Amino acid sequence: MDTNDQQHPVSNDASPETGDASAKRKNGSGWIILLFFVIGFVGSMLSGWIVFPDLLYSEKEQPIDFNHQLHMGVVYEGCQSCHYFQKDGSFSGIPDLYACSSCHQFVQGTDPEEEKFVNDYVLPNKEVPWLVHSRQPDNVFFSHAAHVKGADMECATCHGDIGRSTHTRVYQENRITGYSRDIWGYNIARLGEPKHGLRMKMNDCADCHEQQTGHKGYCFQCHK
Amino acid sequence: MAAGVIGGTTLSPVPWKLTDDISIWTQNWPWTPVPKEGRDSYKTSVCDLCPGGCGIQVRRVADRAVKIDGLPDHPMNQGKLCPLGLSGLQFLYGPARVKSPMKRTGKRGEGKWQRISWDDAIKDITAALKKLRDQKMPQRLAWVAGSDRGTLPQLIQRFMDAYGSPNFLRPPSAHDAYEMAVSLMQGQQGTAGFDIEGADHILSFGAGLFEGWGAPARMLNVYGNMHGSKHIVQIDPRLSDTAAKADQWIPITPGTEGALALGMAHVIVKESLYKQSFVNQATFGFKDWTDENGKIHTGFKTLVIKDYSPEIVGQVTGVDPKTIATLARRFSLAKKPIAVIGRGAGRLPGTLDECMAVHALNALVGNLNQAGGVQIMTEPNYAKWPEVKYDPIASAGLQKPRVDGAGTSAYPHARYCLHRLPAAIHKAKGESPVQALFVTHANPMYTLPDTAATKAAFDRIPLVVSFSSYMDETAAYSDYILPNHTFLERYEDVPPPAGTTQSIVGLCQPVVRPVYDTRHVGDAVISIAKSMGGFVENAFPWKDYNSYLKAALKENWKQLTDKGYAKITDFEPKASPGQFNTESGKFEFYGSITGADEGADKSVLPGFSGLQPEGKPEQYPLILIAYDSMRIAGGAVGNPPFMTKTVDADVLKDEIMFVEINPKSARKLGFFDGDRVLLTTPKGQAEVRLRFYEGIKPGVMAMPQGFGHTAFSKYLAGKGVNFNSLIAPSDDPKSGLNAAWGIRANISRA
Structure with missing residues (x-):
């Protein structure tokens, strides 16, 4: 044994004393630290769960308050009258001005919205900047034909019973991405389905595919 | 508290949702190119990137073309398309486009250009053309057009006629020699159509049947639909894609294909395997014959029996004599045999001899103008316009011999010899015989053999004008570029290519509005003619090219614009089997109208001259x-x-x-x-x-x-x-x- 080894017990004896003293001080301020921790924790939880979702979305009105129910009453082929499959199997989506103008070249009724549509868009030949709730990024390939024709699905399954709506609803736009809140879903935790059809994030597609086909599908099926 | 915030935030949706949103946000940065949205539509047109004339349908979103596909019911390609046609949009939107008329500012080929207006470009060019005419030398204008068929080349020819220059040229193709063989042996001016679809035994002398020959998409259809119903023999120095797809590949010494054809003819004749009814009744020069002066001439039969035995041919071609005999027997005993010649896609030339030899094989099996055989498609003649009136300058200019020597006493049957142009310019003493060269739909600086000589010849031409849509080699080496619309931006008729049996005309139609400040060549020609004034202007009574085209296509216009093509009966092979337009009224093995050296029979019979490629074997093994x-x-x-x-x-x-x-x-x-x-x-x-x-x-x-x-x-x-x-x-x-x-x-x- 050398001198160094003998010195160790001495220093070891001294340390418990100092250790006890600092522990007492810590116990005193520990509550305060815990309090602040809880304040920070609860505050950020509340703002994250409650305030953040409202801050994230801005509310926008459609350029024209479109009445689906009214139109369904005057067309013959239901949804397909305006949202149809083209010759090559691709889906027409939202009708363009050309399609609308075939009926609304001039104001026909008394509805101020129709008048606005004709005056602001048809006459100056300007496309209506509809805010599309189901719009997806460009890197997503989605085939309506595969779902509507191939899997025999109803439009309403994903888009909700929009055909019976009498007014357009508020478009909640994500301030960062520009996409509709419908895509993520109205519940920030993505629980439950929104009133207006189905959520439309990638996992939502995959979940449904897993239920219906037994497989989530492959990357390249949607990301070409 | 910071720890609390960190903990709380981590357990709140904020970081997860923000991460997701930010990643989507990065995909939508404003500088990320995103195609414009708009209405979907399809336009019907014809691809003119090669002479194939395939029907296309172009998908558009709003005013943008986004995809080219084959037109499903088009007789030429039936919905199929080759990789070049499918890539067609890169010609429209690609970086090689010339975006406006250009005038050279630096040295030729240096790449320094100045944008000019169309009016200025036409004024400058007209001034140069007027000067040539004032000097009474209109023949010094030469025009290289991509083709000599269709209304646009005819419009250019009309311009050259009215201007007074005989020097309208077009690039050579493998079909030229075959056309000449047909004209000598059958007395018909037209292209040979090979009914591959109807044949069951295809003997291909090097033709790249599935590598771009004729209309490439048509040939891909043939391959896709044949399911073993055709026997294909590919004679080729290399195992090409066609050879690999064929039933039999015969490797051969390059350039000796004609000898092999004659060797096969030897076997067919010797073993009497030829179609007796056709050869005995409807041909001339098969057997030895005596002319009016009592002179005995060698016939095809004697020629091949004497000079082209499989043993001799085997040595020349490197093909086993037994194989030659087997090939000949299988060919002549097939139900619907057809012999085809060409090197690859058809841009590489062939000799008259080898084409005559192969055509003789077709005659021996009697497949001329028959289903599954060789059918002669006469020159398209659907466009008729008033005669051009010439002034004395034009008449004098048109009397001058062609600068390339085509049609002169040395080469009476050649129509265009563009490959001789550089040499003709080099050899000329004093000023170049070409003072102005206009180029449309062609790229001689790239496609003519001996690029260095072509460049040197260009250096002697004071004015070179390119009408190319793209900055190709010729445009890059010109003085003015008057860019044409691409095929997706203009109207133009497309006659069927050589090699096919379709009697149809297609129509290129504008699929999109011109992307740049370009103008149709036809309109540019008419503008130049109008600013020339006088007789040249009078030859062009049309407002623009489109009215000229409509006048030419008359009753077919509607069908052409609706379907993209129209059947035009003018083309159809008129001669019934055994009826030919030669002097003898028969198919001539012995081309009696060649007018070449009367004494030497071999010069008018198909033969094998053994033309050797340039270079000494010792130096270039x-x-x-x-x-x-x-x-x-x-x-x-x-x-x-x-x-x-x-x-x-x-x-x-x-x-x-x-x-x-x-x-x-x-x-x-x-x-x-x-x-x-x-x-x-x-x-x-x-x-x-x-x-x-x-x-x-x-x-x-x-x-x-x-x-x-x-x-x-x-x-x-x-x-x-x-x-x-x-x-x-x-x-x-x-x-x-x-x-x-x-x-x-x-x-x-x-």
Whole structure:
């Protein structure tokens, strides 16, 4: 044994004393630290769960308050009258001005919205900047034909019973991405389905595919 | 508290949702190119990137073309399309476009240009043309057009007539020699249509049937639909894609295809396997014959029996005599045999002799103007306009001999000899016989053999005007560029290509509005004519090209615009079997109208002259040939980036091209697979890499056509070597057409 080894017990004896003293001080301020921790924790939880979702979305009105129910009453082929499959199997989506103008070249009724549509868009030949709730990024390939024709699905399954709506609803736009809140879903935790059809994030597609086909599908099926 | 915030935030949706949103946000940065949204629509048109004339339908979103597909019910391609046609949009939106009229400011080829207005461009060019006419030398204007068929070439010819120059030229094609063979043997001016669909035994002398020959998409359909119902024999120095798809591949010494055809004829004649009814009754010159003066002439029968036995032919061609006999028997005993000739896609030339020899084979089996045989499609003649009235200057100019020698006493049957133009310009003493050269739909600086000589000839021409839509080699070496609309922006009729039996005319239609400040060549020609005034102006009573085209197509216009094509009966083979327009009224093995040396029978019968490629064998032990590929556009049009991407790494790697060589030949010279070598020919040299290929005859090297561009865009220029820069033109003494399909070459360490 050398001198160094003998010195160790001495220093070891001294340390418990100092250790006890600092522990007492810590116990005193520990509550305060815990309090602040809880304040920070609860505050950020509340703002994250409650305030953040409202801050994230801005509310926008459609350029024209479109009445689906009214139109369904005057067309013959239901949804397909305006949202149809083209010759090559691709889906027409939202009708363009050309399609609308075939009926609304001039104001026909008394509805101020129709008048606005004709005056602001048809006459100056300007496309209506509809805010599309189901719009997806460009890197997503989605085939309506595969779902509507191939899997025999109803439009309403994903888009909700929009055909019976009498007014357009508020478009909640994500301030960062520009996409509709419908895509993520109205519940920030993505629980439950929104009133207006189905959520439309990638996992939502995959979940449904897993239920219906037994497989989530492959990357390249949607990301070409 | 910070820890609390961190903990709380982590357990709240904020970071997770923000991460997701930010990642989507990054996809939507404003500078990320996103195609415009809009209404979907389809337009029907015709592809004119090669002479194939395939029907296309172009998908548009709003006013933008987004996809080209084959037109499902088009008789030529039935919905199919080749890689070049599918890449067509890159010609419309690609970086090689010339965006407005340009005037050269630096030295020629230096790439310094100044944008000018259309009015100024036309004024400058008119002034130069007026000057030539004032000097009473209108014949010094030469015009190289991509084709001589269809209304646009006819409009240009009309301009040349009214202006007074006989020097309308077009680039050579493999079909020229066959056309001449048909004209000599059948007395008909027209292209040979090969009814491959109706044939059951196809004997192909080097034609790249599935590598771009004729209308490429048509041939892909033939291959896709045949399901073993056709027997294909491919005679080719290398195991080409066509040879690989054929039932039998006969490797042959390049350039001896004609001899093999005559060797086969020997067997067919000797064993009396030919169609007796046709040969005995409807042909002339099969047997020896006596003319009015009592002189006995050698007939085809005597010629092949005496000079072309399988043993002799075997030595020349490198094909086993027994194989020759078997080939001949199988060919003549097939139900619907047809013999086809061509090298690759059809840009490489052939001799009159070999075409006559192959056509004689078709005659021996009696398939002329029959289903499954060779049908002669007469020249399209659907456009008729009032006669041009000439002033004395034009009449005098038109009397002058052509600068390329075509149609002169030396080459009475050749119609165009563009390959002789550079030499004609070099040889001329004093001023160049061409003072102004206009180029439309052609790229002679790239496609003419011997690029250096072509460049030197251009240097002697004071005014070169290109009408190209793209900055091709010729445009880059011109003085003015008056850019044409691309085929997706203009109207133009497209006659069927040589080789097909379809009597249809297609119509290019504008699919999108012109993207740049370009103008239809037809409109540019009419504008120039109008500003010339006088007789030249009077020859063009039309407002613009479209009204001229509508006037030409008359009742077919509606069908053309609706369906993209119309059947025009003018083309259909009129002669019933056995009826020919020759002097004898029969098919002539012995071309009685050749007018060549009357005494020498061999000069009018198909023969084998053994034309050798340029170069001494001691100095250049190898023979260099070119091949075509469906993935490389080899002609005037440069490969689009989409297609270059599909080229294998053993064809082009980085910027260096591979040349195929048989391992035996390479090892003898001390080289290994992948070696970098200096390839030398009598005309030039280039650095290439060797690719060992068992499927090529020893002593032969092959390189793809379509690389070695110096212009277009950075995506094409500087990749590989241009085959044409390594070869030189050579005259076929019988026809005057170019016969240089290859050249002798050597390799050394790089």
